[in-house]
Amino acid sequence: MAVDATLPTTVISAPATSSSSSGSSSSTTKTTGIADNFQTFLTLLTTQLQNQNPLDPLDTNQFTQQLVQFAGVEQQLKTNDQLSALIGLQKTAQSTQALNFVGSTAVVDGSSTNLANGKAVWALGVSKPSTVTVTISNAAGQAVYTGNFSMNAGDHQAFAWDGRGNDGAQWPDGTYTLTATAKDASGQTTAISTEIQGVVDSADLSQDPPVLSIGGQQFTIDKVKKVVGRTSS
Structure with missing residues (x-):
């Protein structure tokens, strides 16, 4: 009886005489929503700067807070993109490993x-x-x-x-x-x-x-x- 030679083997014989796609879609929708909000925020901020009253300019503290929010949204978008890329690489690695296991x-x-x-x-x-x-x-x-x-x-x-x-x-x-x-x-x-x-x-x-x-x-x-x-x- 042939058994894999790489392992110690005991051979016994009796005597002959006796849901992935939906998650991906949801993630894409959320990311798209953030990107849309980001563009809207940028447009509103730019419009606000262009149309501010020279005699009553935008409050410095308020403007700084808006810039911080702007940077936070931008960083979140970049983080989401990086996470998506890492998840994609992990799935590719798992698929390659699975194929290598065959045989x-x-x-x-x-x-x-x-x-x-x-x-x-x-x-x-x-x-x-x-x-x-x-x-x-x-x-x-x-x-x-x-x-x-x-x-x-x-x-x-x-x-x-x-x-x-x-x-x-x-x-x-x-x-x-x-x-x-x-x-x-x-x-x-x-x-x-x-x-x-x-x-x-x-x-x-x-x-x-x-x-x-x-x-x-x-x-x-x-x-x-x-x-x-x-x-x-």
């Missing part, structure tokens, strides 16, 4: 993954050497395999299942869920993490953030905890 093996939090062509892979982690008990159930909740094995301390340790039940029967491709418990050398229960390890099949860039398809399931790009490597074609 790679990624690790995300989860316990359910797809059995495909007689192979399903999870990633487990324990903080100390432990004896681990795993139970694999099908989509109907029926336990199809239970087994025990030893694990060294460490995260993202690959666990592969070949789809055979305890009776040796081959289960069909589909979604399977793994539950795991761990006990240390003294028999005390210890924490164990369960993650999904699978190939990124596609990336949906129309979502914000982009959504990746991993092991037949959908995950946003921010859920990826580790990228193991690109699968060979």
Whole structure:
């Protein structure tokens, strides 16, 4: 059974004999409104200066306050433009990253993954050497395999299942869920993490953030905890 060589792997087999666009539109409308008000303010201030009474000129303090307001509006417009540019760059970077993930093996939090062509892979982690008990159930909740094995301390340790039940029967491709418990050398229960390890099949860039398809399931790009490597074609 082929399992990614870059991770320590435990292979277990039973015996054969047994809403983004609306937010963007709203932001654009607000920015346009500020820009319109800015132009109106500038026009009014200029007109006021042109038509002031030479014998009774505009009060200096009032004029200074208006200039301060003028500068504040101008700065706000520039800040909004800069923020919009930064958001655009961030979205472009996320899209590029998502595309680069396609074809790679990624690790995300989860316990359910797809059995495909007689192979399903999870990633487990324990903080100390432990004896681990795993139970694999099908989509109907029926336990199809239970087994025990030893694990060294460490995260993202690959666990592969070949789809055979305890009776040796081959289960069909589909979604399977793994539950795991761990006990240390003294028999005390210890924490164990369960993650999904699978190939990124596609990336949906129309979502914000982009959504990746991993092991037949959908995950946003921010859920990826580790990228193991690109699968060979």
